[in-house]
Amino acid sequence: MDDLQPELRTVDITRYVTPLREGGSLPAIVEADDSFLYVLKFRGAGQGIKALIAELIGGEIARAIGLRVPEIVFATVDPAFGRTEPDEEIQDLLKASEGLNLALHYLSGAITFDPVVTRIDATLASKIVWLDCLITNVDRTCRNTNMLMWYKELWLIDHGASLYFHHAPQNWEEHSRRPFTAVKDHVLLPWASELETVNESLLSILTPQRIRSIVSLIPDEWGEKAFGKAEEARNIYEHFLSNRLSITENLIKEAQHARKALI
Incomplete structure (x- = not known):
């Protein structure tokens, strides 16, 4: 593969941990099938897919020029993922975000x-x-x-x-x-x-x-x-x-x- 080509892993989200309510789009800390924690950016929130594209391009350009950015991964949300979530707002967000989303490695303690x-x-x-x-x-x-x-x-x-x-x-x-x-x-x-x-x-x-x-x-x-x-x-x-x-x-x-x- 061309050494200029960045590679992004794909993970499956297995557990919703807690929302991050600093922003209007309600990103969340989640756990994936690789046992790592991530900050999940939902396709069903705020500006939707276009915000994920901006996150992807902006983050990888920053990384390319030598700036530190948490690992970016594609993150799959299963249709059944939100069924046990008691918060209706979060449940609706999870349902609207079924499929491929974007996540960044969670920097614990930052x-x-x-x-x-x-x-x-x-x-x-x-x-x-x-x-x-x-x-x-x-x-x-x-x-x-x-x-x-x-x-x-x-x-x-x-x-x-x-x-x-x-x-x-x-x-x-x-x-x-x-x-x-x-x-x-x-x-x-x-x-x-x-x-x-x-x-x-x-x-x-x-x-x-x-x-x-x-x-x-x-x-x-x-x-x-x-x-x-x-x-x-x-x-x-x-x-x-x-x-x-x-x-x-x-x-x-x-x-x-x-x-x-x-x-």
């Missing part, structure tokens, strides 16, 4: 990243800001950092709000070349002083072949639900990201301008 308590170096901060400008991730703010400290290392989670163009995809090509104005609210922007330096190295990693290999992970069923045809979905995401990569200099300028306004 704590939420707090920029007041933990400072990270400029290079790492710049890589994360660069990533979020690329994938249009609006959900890495002081209010909700979506980063965890685990064994004194920074881990990225929750990329489901990325690639938001796909919720109104008619003008996806126009969206692909727009600046990312939401960078002004990024929690790490004050420390992202090395954006120009990291840009060259990250572009060399995210080659067209690597982007294609990540996008190819989208299951046919998800692509069909998102855009009608699986191959069309993959083509749209691939070209959206390729266009974003072609304008990183503009994205950097937008971030630098916003950073100057802060400091």
